[in-house]
Structures are given as structure tokens and as C-alpha cells.
Amino acid sequence: MDTLTHALSGALLARATAPMRPAPGELTSGVRTTVGFVAAAFPDCDFVLRLFDPLTYVTLHRGVTHSIILLPAWALLLAWLLSLILRQRYSWRAIYSTAALGIAIHIAGDVFTAYGTMLLAPFSRHRFAIPFTFIIDPYFTAIIAIGLVAAMLRPQGRRPAVIALLVLGGYVGFQGVLHSHAVKVGEVYAENSGLFEAEVHAFPQPLSPFYWKVIVSHGDDYQVASIDLWRTHSRKPPDPASGILGTWEKIAAGYQPASAAKWIRRGRFGDTDSQRHLAHEAWTQDIFAPFRRFAAFPALNRIEPTGNGVCVSFLDLRFTVPSLPPSLVFGLCRDSPAGPWRLEHKQGLF
Structure with a gap:
């Protein structure tokens, strides 16, 4: 799921669970909505992994920041930081539950896409996925946005937000x-x-x-x-x-x-014997282990001669769309038949 949709879903859930009349020290509707928005965007802070290299990002994305085991710790950290940002107008205790709900709805949203989410990180790298929703779904986003706008037009009411969440659940069920x-x-x-x-x-x-x-x-x-x-x-x-x-x-x-x-x-290794031999050799290289762990449906993308060398690239069939370049294409290249293999990232759609 894209980060904006996640953030909006957190804001919607915050409105849907808001008390009708906040007690002293509790978050107002506006602050609660903002906390939900920020908290639901938080797990995607793992985009910083791109500073290392694309393969590291692809294989570790939706890892520890998306873990239900670490969710309480992330919610505590976020509540403490937001309390400081709000100049301790609200205690971290007042913020904690809303922050936890925001992170939780982000994780739930990602589970319903094909990419897979490491719910049990850091103890397991297994990716849980119920592939019902495409990563960018305008209908999914529209339901959330309409419900949030309707809720904001009724500052003291949460019914529109609750209805929107029910409609969203029905859409995912459909x-x-x-x-x-x-x-x-x-x-x-x-x-x-x-x-x-x-x-x-x-x-x-x-x-x-x-x-x-x-x-x-x-x-x-x-x-x-x-x-x-x-x-x-x-x-x-x-x-x-x-x-x-x-x-x-x-x-x-x-x-x-x-x-x-x-x-x-x-x-996975092409159609001809020569393709299969070379593709299998590249596929089994130790440096390609992260992509092997990640790709659920790996297939040979192409074999490209490069002077005296060659590049062999693979894709994951989950991330191909008709008439568009494939996403997340990775491979290996070498400069001579006996030379060492090195990782290569091919530019794709995303």
C-alpha cells in the first residue's frame, strides 16, 4: 500500500475510535487525527534502506518496522517523540493508544498486498501476504478519503469514519x-x-x-x-x-x-539449454541469495552479452504488468567467461 493511503487510514481509524467528549488530558479530535496520520505513515520510514542499495531495500522493506512483535515498542517511541513535539501538551500515555492503532492499521493494510510483510521480525523473515489488493488502489484510497472528509465535516461525530471503515472492510472482502x-x-x-x-x-x-x-x-x-x-x-x-x-x-x-x-x-532459467545453464549458474551465486529469498515467482528476464562478458537478470512475476516494464529486476554481470559475478540492478517501473 502506498504511504499516503496508509496515513489516511490511520487518520480515519483515529477518528472512528475517538471518544465523543474527550476527558481532560485526552487528545482532541484534531490532534488525534494528526497522530493517527503520522503513526500510520511511520512504518514506511524503512525507505532509508535505499541509502544502502536497492536490493537491501527490497529484501528488508516491511521488516522490523512492520512487525507486530515490535509494534508496542514503536508505538511507545512514537508517542514519546510526538509528546516532545507537542511540547508535552499531551503525555505519551495519552498518545500511545492512537499511535499503536495507526501502526497496526498500516501493517494490516500491507498484509493484504502481494509484497509480503514480515510480521514476526526480527525473529522470522517469513513474509505473510493475503494478496487481495493492489499496492496502489484508487478505490481503496477513495473510500478512506471520503470517510475522513465526511468525519471532519462533523467535528463531534465519528459515525462517518466508522461507516467508511465498514465499507472498506466490505471492499476488501469483495x-x-x-x-x-x-x-x-x-x-x-x-x-x-x-x-x-x-x-x-x-x-x-x-x-x-x-x-x-x-x-x-x-x-x-x-x-x-x-x-x-x-x-x-x-x-x-x-x-x-x-x-x-x-x-x-x-x-x-x-x-x-x-x-x-x-x-x-x-x-525460471529460460527455454534453451544454453540459457538454462548460464541462468542457473548466475542464480546460484552466493551474492544473489537475498533476491532468491525474496522472489516468490522468479523468472529469467534476459541474457545480455556485454563485450566479452554477460549480464543475466531475473524478475519476480508478481511485479509485472501488461505493456509496462517489469519492476524489481535484479541480476548479475561478469566481464569475462571466467570473471567474478557482481550484482546488477535494472531500472524498472518502480
Whole structure:
């Protein structure tokens, strides 16, 4: 989830849980909303990991700052800092519960995306994910924003915020139903293709809650389809000269009805023997271990000759969108056939 949406969700939850008449020493509605906003943005402070290198950021993002085990400590630290910033007008005790709620709703929001969140850090690096919502979902954000604005128009009322949270929960539940339908599409394809031991996964996509990527995984090979659960007829190709709108139309055209889905084979190590040998050699290098741990559906991106050397790059199929460059592309390069491998980060969409 993007940081702004997280922050707005924290502000909305703070309003929804605000007392009707704050007692002396308790946060006013305005201060409580601000604390919720700041606290819900706080876990993404781990962006500072980018100062080291992109792979460190990608593999450690949503780690210790997103841990439910460390949540009480982060809430305490944040409450203390905000108390100082507010010149101790409010004690850290008055701020603590709102700060904890803000951090908690951030963590919950991230769990419903495909990236994965290390809820048990620092004791475990396992990433928990319930992939119902795309990382940037305008409908998700709009529900929060409308509820927050409505709540602010009624300073002493919290009903609009409560209603917005209920609607938001209903929207996520609806996405869960769509996720089940997308998985079913993959299961039918796997059965019809004789892939009886394959695993089927579905991931939300941008622009519409009805757009899904379905991955049928069997060994080092994947069958991938981008489907539209709403349409029953295939889209027409967009006009190449339609500018920015054409770009959006081109992305949307990549999602076809389940009955007309185009299944594309992707391999972890490519298609030919020469590709597989070189890709496997690069993939198994010790310096590539962080990406191996992170990538849930790794596939060969490309092999590029560079003079006497070569670069081998990989992507994670979770982060590809039709008609757009893939995100989070990493690989290794060497300057000669016998030379050492070094890490390489390819510029992608994000």
C-alpha cells in the first residue's frame, strides 16, 4: 500500500475510535487525527534502506518496522517523540493508544498486498501476504478519503469514519471473493492441461479490482495469464496514437476474459539449454541469495552479452504488468567467461 493511503487510514481509524467528549488530558479530535496520520505513515520510514542499495531495500522493506512483535515498542517511541513535539501538551500515555492503532492499521493494510510483510521480525523473515489488493488502489484510497472528509465535516461525530471503515472492510472482502474466482480460473486451466500437482496463485492488478494475474506454478516453470473477471468479450487493441489515455487502454487490453485468457509460459532459467545453464549458474551465486529469498515467482528476464562478458537478470512475476516494464529486476554481470559475478540492478517501473 502506498504511504499516503496508509496515513489516511490511520487518520480515519483515529477518528472512528475517538471518544465523543474527550476527558481532560485526552487528545482532541484534531490532534488525534494528526497522530493517527503520522503513526500510520511511520512504518514506511524503512525507505532509508535505499541509502544502502536497492536490493537491501527490497529484501528488508516491511521488516522490523512492520512487525507486530515490535509494534508496542514503536508505538511507545512514537508517542514519546510526538509528546516532545507537542511540547508535552499531551503525555505519551495519552498518545500511545492512537499511535499503536495507526501502526497496526498500516501493517494490516500491507498484509493484504502481494509484497509480503514480515510480521514476526526480527525473529522470522517469513513474509505473510493475503494478496487481495493492489499496492496502489484508487478505490481503496477513495473510500478512506471520503470517510475522513465526511468525519471532519462533523467535528463531534465519528459515525462517518466508522461507516467508511465498514465499507472498506466490505471492499476488501469483495476483493477476496474475486481472488477466489481468479484462483478457480487457474485451477480449471491446470486440470485441463494435466498439471495436477501445480500450485495456483492469483494477484491483484492495477486499474480495476476485476483485473487479476493468475500464475500456475509447476517446478521451475510457470503458466501466466492476465484476466478480467468482469468482461465476457475480448477488448479491441487501443489506437497507438491516443497518447496517455492510449497507455492506460493498452494496459487494460492486456486483461482478457477468462474464456479468452492467453496463457504465457515463463521459465525460471529460460527455454534453451544454453540459457538454462548460464541462468542457473548466475542464480546460484552466493551474492544473489537475498533476491532468491525474496522472489516468490522468479523468472529469467534476459541474457545480455556485454563485450566479452554477460549480464543475466531475473524478475519476480508478481511485479509485472501488461505493456509496462517489469519492476524489481535484479541480476548479475561478469566481464569475462571466467570473471567474478557482481550484482546488477535494472531500472524498472518502480
